[in-house]
Amino acid sequence: MGAPLRLCPVVLLVVISICAVACGDDTPTAPTPQTAALSQLSLTPATVNAGTPSEGLVILTGPAPATGAAVRISSSDGVAVVPTSVMVPAGAASASFTITTRLVAADTTATISALLSADKRDALLRVMAPIPRPPTLQALEIEPATVKGGQFTVGTIRLTGPAITTIYVTLRSSSMLVTLPSCVVSTTLVPSCVPVQGGTSTATFTITTRPVTLDTVFDVVATLGDEVRAGQIRLTP
Amino acid sequence: MPSTLTIPAGATSATFDVATTRVAVTTDIAITAQAGGVTQTASLRLRIDPAGLRPSTNYTIGFSGLRDNRAAVSTYSESGFTVSAVSPEWVGITTFGNPGPFLQFSASGGTVTGEVRISSGGAPFWFRSFDVYSSVTRIPYVVEGSLSAEPAFTQLEVLGNTFGNFVRVSSRTPDLPVDAVLIRLSNPAPTTFSGTNPMGIDNIVLNR
Numbered sequence: 377m378g379a380p381l382r383l384c385p386v387v388l389l390v391v392i393s394i395c396a397v398a399c400g401d402d403t404p405t406a407p408t409p410q411t412a413a414l415s416q417l418s419l420t421p422a423t424v425n426a427g428t429p430s431e432g433l434v435i436l437t438g439p440a441p442a443t444g445a446a447v448r449i450s451s452s453d454g455v456a457v458v459p460t461s462v463m464v465p466a467g468a469a470s471a472s473f474t475i476t477t478r479l480v481a482a483d484t485t486a487t488i489s490a491l492l493s494a495d496k497r498d499a500l501l502r503v504m505a506p507i508p509r510p511p512t513l514q515a516l517e518i519e520p521a522t523v524k525g526g527q528f529t530v531g532t533i534r535l536t537g538p539a540i541t542t543i544y545v546t547l548r549s550s551s552m553l554v555t556l557p558s559c560v561v562s563t564t565l566v567p568s569c570v571p572v573q574g575g576t577s578t579a580t581f582t583i584t585t586r587p588v589t590l591d592t593v594f595d596v597v598a599t600l601g602d603e604v605r606a607g608q609i610r611l612t613p
Numbered sequence: 614m615p616s617t618l619t620i621p622a623g624a625t626s627a628t629f630d631v632a633t634t635r636v637a638v639t640t641d642i643a644i645t646a647q648a649g650g651v652t653q654t655a656s657l658r659l660r661i662d663p664a665g666l667r668p669s670t671n672y673t674i675g676f677s678g679l680r681d682n683r684a685a686v687s688t689y690s691e692s693g694f695t696v697s698a699v700s701p702e703w704v705g706i707t708t709f710g711n712p713g714p715f716l717q718f719s720a721s722g723g724t725v726t727g728e729v730r731i732s733s734g735g736a737p738f739w740f741r742s743f744d745v746y747s748s749v750t751r752i753p754y755v756v757e758g759s760l761s762a763e764p765a766f767t768q769l770e771v772l773g774n775t776f777g778n779f780v781r782v783s784s785r786t787p788d789l790p791v792d793a794v795l796i797r798l799s800n801p802a803p804t805t806f807s808g809t810n811p812m813g814i815d816n817i818v819l820n821r
Contacts, residue, residue, distance in 0.1 A: 453701075453726050454797075455726045478728075478755075481754055481755050481770065481799055483724065484724045505753065506769065507771060
């Protein structure tokens with residue numbers, strides 16, 4: 377019979393600690409509740425006219441705990457007014473809130489932020505002012521789109537609305553087989569350009585082509601500001 | 614208003630009149646009914662009656678009480694009017710103005726909204742004009758007047774670049790009484806602009 381095992385308090389403490397972690401225990405224990413984190417923040421619509429609302433939606437990675445999850449909401453600009461927080465009810469994974477916007481005289485972008493614990497999500501809300509806007513490029517049409525090389529075809533520029541003053545739309549082609557019109561802007565000749573006169577929303581122009589020996593397809597591209605539209609031309613021998 | 618009301622036998626409701634008098638400021642009143650240990654409350658808002666109100670004396674808020682250059686201003690009172698900063702951070706500028714001091718906010722890298730609210734303790738007044746300034750941009754602004762929380766007028770405009778000079782904005786509806794005015798400026802600081810664009814207001818002319 378051996379000597380009784382004697383452990384000093386320090387050693388005993390260590391043994392207990394190790395067992396708690398690694399020795400296993402058949403007693404069922406309640407799972408540690410997983411805290412739902414913030415997954416997404418979305419805005420619908422993301423662009424609104426000043427004075428009209430948008431709806432924000434916060435989505436968690438899982439159901440909110442029994443106490444619910446209070447998500448803090450903030451806006452970077454006074455143009456968008458948000459509630460200070462939105463509560464995701466217990467068991468739910470999302471909640472919505474209303475963003476009211478103020479009447480402003482300039483387009484303004486506000487960053488809407490949602491914060492839950494250390495999780496932060498941002499979304500941009502663009503608030504459009506009720507101010508006159510110049511029309512943008514809607515379409516470039518080419519008719520007929522297939523011509524025999526050496527013949528003419530006609531392009532049509534369509535704007536989203538009447539031009540206030542003459543607007544110049546830039547043209548270019550991926551092929552040297554066509555000749556595009558030019559504009560005179562303040563006595564300066566601008567190549568590959570078509571004017572849309574003030575008060576009108578369309579303009580037509582002639583595209584001159586060259587003879588080809590094979591079927592050839594290429595684009596004509598119209599550009600106005602950030603808007604780009606393309607039309608295709610097929611030249612036949 | 615009667616102190617008690619009898620609901621006839623077999624009925625579930627009864628009506629009563631509430632007599633009101635003209636008020637100088639918008640006033641919210643709680644009407645309470647109590648029966649059988651149950652209390653119900655309804656609110657009644659007494660609005661300012663604009664009929665008979667006449668403008669009298671002009672006052673100009675020139676921000677002469679601002680002493681510390683670039684100190685944050687959340688509220689400022691002058692001539693019985695209060696100017697409250699709604700958003701964002703407004704500062705008093707004593708080294709410039711029309712004449713100085715004036716109230717300014719700045720923006721960089723995009724459009725920022727700056728808004729102030731003008732009131733007179735709830736009493737009605739008339740909005741005449743204000744001077745506005747931007748360093749290097751056009752000046753989009755909205756002025757909204759309300760009376761008893763009801764919209765009275767809205768004025769929206771985009772002024773051209775004044776290149777750092779003040780310009781006067783006059784009310785298009787100077788005869789409409791209000792009890793609150795919001796001046797909302799959009800400071801369209803270019804995103805390509807490396808510095809900040811100051812924008813501000815001075816000489817708010819009101820009548821009461």
